[in-house]
Amino acid sequence: MKKKTEDxxxxxxxxxxxxxxxxxWSLVIVRDLCMGKSKYGDFQSSPEGIPTNILASRLRELEENGIVTKEPYQDKPTRYAYFLTEKGADLLPVLQQLVVWTQKYVLDCLTPPESFFQVTPQDLLRKR
Amino acid sequence: MKKKTEDxxxxxxxxxxxxxxxxxWSLVIVRDLCMGKSKYGDFQSSPEGIPTNILASRLRELEENGIVTKEPYQDKPTRYAYFLTEKGADLLPVLQQLVVWTQKYVLDCLTPPESFFQVTPQDLLRKR
DNA sequence: TAATGTCACTTGCAATAAGCAAGTGATTCT
DNA sequence: AGAATCACTTGCTTATTGCAAGTGACATTA
Known part of the structure; x- marks a missing residue:
């Protein structure tokens, strides 16, 4: 994780x-996390078809940058589920504006569920 | 310019x-355009130091995608100044949210001028 | 007039990153 | 025992980036 501004x-x-x-790719993963996906296979099955090595490296980077955390969801073998941190959840307004923009200018793109614009970053944080 | 959604x-x-x-790089150029920069050399002189070949190719792509337009500002040799289209100006809310996010989470980054958050996409369109 | 400078690029090439296919290890299912 | 699942990793090819240098049209300076 980059720590110094000089970097x-x-x-x-x-x-x-x-x-x-x-x-x-990074924000595609964040989008999936916003939609409640949390496991490696969930991200892989998104329609964009992210290559598996890129997925692994992006999850690592997102974690290093404090945007995502992982927690084990099973043992033997230990496997991790990924979640947005507060920092990650706060990217939601960015995603929303990007979607507003594309909706306005790119014909024939999909319309996200109404709920996508109503959700707040708070809603995305997993209740512990 | 991509036209078909299937692409x-x-x-x-x-x-x-x-x-x-x-x-x-693309949004760095859009940022510069928002700040009133319009000439090739203006973009080159930004502190990020965009490589000149990348700058040329990004300007070309941004134009192909309808985000910027260019207009000659001198003859012999003909040289072009670049401007945001409406589509490009409407990226402003995206930039603003990205800035809000970084300001919240990255210590020691610069604070943009107050005006940056007050400007609207309309304001960015050159009056003809 | 010749040389130098400026501006907006383009070109060549090495380094980095992306993308594809196949493989791996732990475990469960048949 | 063999096949399948899941979450990766590895190897390799191709594409993109980034650096340095070059180019062409003209203006400026010596």
Missing amino acids: YRSKCPLSIALELIGDK | YRSKCPLSIALELIGDK
């Missing part, structure tokens, strides 16, 4: 955000 | 948005 190409908050999540 | 890896609006602008 970033600039201190601009937009640029830093892009260094952390500015790629074609 | 995308899925019809999910989030995924499509990421295919269009999900990389480390």
